[in-house]
Amino acid sequence: MRGAYLEADLPKLRRIANPHISPMLESNQTLTDLADEARASLKAIFDVDSTLVAAAPGRVNLIGEHIDYCDGFVLPLAIERYIVIAARPNDSTIARVGTTGQETTEIDLTGNQEISEPKWSNYLRGVIQGFMNLNYQIPGFDAYIVSSVPLGAGLSSSAALECAFATLLEGLVDTVLPTAVKSLLAQKAEHDFAGVPCGIMDQFASAFGTKDQLILIDCRTGEPEMVPFSDPTLSIIVANTNVSHDLSDGEYGARRKDTEDGLTLIGKSSWRDVTMDDLYARQAEMGDRIFRRSRHIVTEIARTIEAVKAFKSGDFSNIGTLMEGSHRSLRDDFEVSCDELDLMVALAQEIGFEGGVLGARMTGGGFGGSSVTLCRTADVENIAAQMQERYLAQTGITPLLFATRPGIGAHLL
Numbered sequence: 001m002r003g004a005y006l007e008a009d010l011p012k013l014r015r016i017a018n019p020h021i022s023p024m025l026e027s028n029q030t031l032t033d034l035a036d037e038a039r040a041s042l043k044a045i046f047d048v049d050s051t052l053v054a055a056a057p058g059r060v061n062l063i064g065e066h067i068d069y070c071d072g073f074v075l076p077l078a079i080e081r082y083i084v085i086a087a088r089p090n091d092s093t094i095a096r097v098g099t100t101g102q103e104t105t106e107i108d109l110t111g112n113q114e115i116s117e118p119k120w121s122n123y124l125r126g127v128i129q130g131f132m133n134l135n136y137q138i139p140g141f142d143a144y145i146v147s148s149v150p151l152g153a154g155l156s157s158s159a160a161l162e163c164a165f166a167t168l169l170e171g172l173v174d175t176v177l178p179t180a181v182k183s184l185l186a187q188k189a190e191h192d193f194a195g196v197p198c199g200i201m202d203q204f205a206s207a208f209g210t211k212d213q214l215i216l217i218d219c220r221t222g223e224p225e226m227v228p229f230s231d232p233t234l235s236i237i238v239a240n241t242n243v244s245h246d247l248s249d250g251e252y253g254a255r256r257k258d259t260e261d262g263l264t265l266i267g268k269s270s271w272r273d274v275t276m277d278d279l280y281a282r283q284a285e286m287g288d289r290i291f292r293r294s295r296h297i298v299t300e301i302a303r304t305i306e307a308v309k310a311f312k313s314g315d316f317s318n319i320g321t322l323m324e325g326s327h328r329s330l331r332d333d334f335e336v337s338c339d340e341l342d343l344m345v346a347l348a349q350e351i352g353f354e355g356g357v358l359g360a361r362m363t364g365g366g367f368g369g370s371s372v373t374l375c376r377t378a379d380v381e382n383i384a385a386q387m388q389e390r391y392l393a394q395t396g397i398t399p400l401l402f403a404t405r406p407g408i409g410a411h412l413l
């Protein structure tokens, strides 16, 4: 299951309601606490002390959705939610890996990797294969994984796992890969071992994440550029609807296919060169669905460029309109939202500028998952309280809300 690696072995649930009543804003566990937890679990399960601890964050995307695989621009940030892995080499050729709520899994490191059980281990197998393709010999090791990235919430827990594990392997083979190479290796693991034809946004965000910076990714050139997010009066609220839909069911791949078909009909080699006039010229041949998918791509690229200008100049007067436009386009043209996400976004938008909300939209792959709200720091508690109460009252589902600033990308602690 995309973005929900630990749930991979559970029966498929269309709706996963959180049974716990959470506080309005859940606090983010510190990296130190997570590392202590991983070390203690490694000791408890394998009776060894760790020599390496790797961490990588999940991500939230501010704007530029479903256009990373269309040569577009995307503007994510690493969140202050991490996957942390504590490990120690053993004297074998086997990786023994434990994680919360799952049986320990063993991976033979002597030959090429294959897709296997349990499903969550495939993210690890894919990353191991990536290192093997680069001719690294990985020594046997014991490892334990802990996570504060909500699962199945559209916050890229799987990219965080891939990037944390790749960083751990860098430590184990005593190398440091260029960050873009590590991100692409992680993305290939997702393609080949999890079967999701994702773009580059999630792995880039998890690997390149930098404190107080948004990551503008030009997906045509593969170049990241840091955009400062250091104004303490601005905050980001992530609201997990606690509704989870399975992207590897084929919806994600179907959207990708639609965009490829659209581009073929237009006859250009990159979406970056496509204008609305190109779409109107081919509208009849495209048919309604491909036309709407294509309109999303062209308009979302334009909105993202505008939003980056706002972040660079500090003039946020149109950011609400851009985020609202992005949400509407994802809902109506790209059809990747759902009722619960629409509600969560509407609740933030209703609070409005007077209440401290600058903009809100769905974030990530969609079909459930989370919304992102850009707001004034002074109003964070109040906004979160209203969103939580109203969402619960209207759906009967307790959402999970947390505030975040740009976190730190994949690294060894």
Ligand code: GLA
Binding pocket: 061, 064, 065, 066, 067, 068, 069, 156, 198, 199, 200, 201, 202, 364, 365, 366
């Ligand atoms: C998922 C994919 C990303 C991106 C988003 C939508 O998170 O992994 O590559 O396509 O959906 O923007």
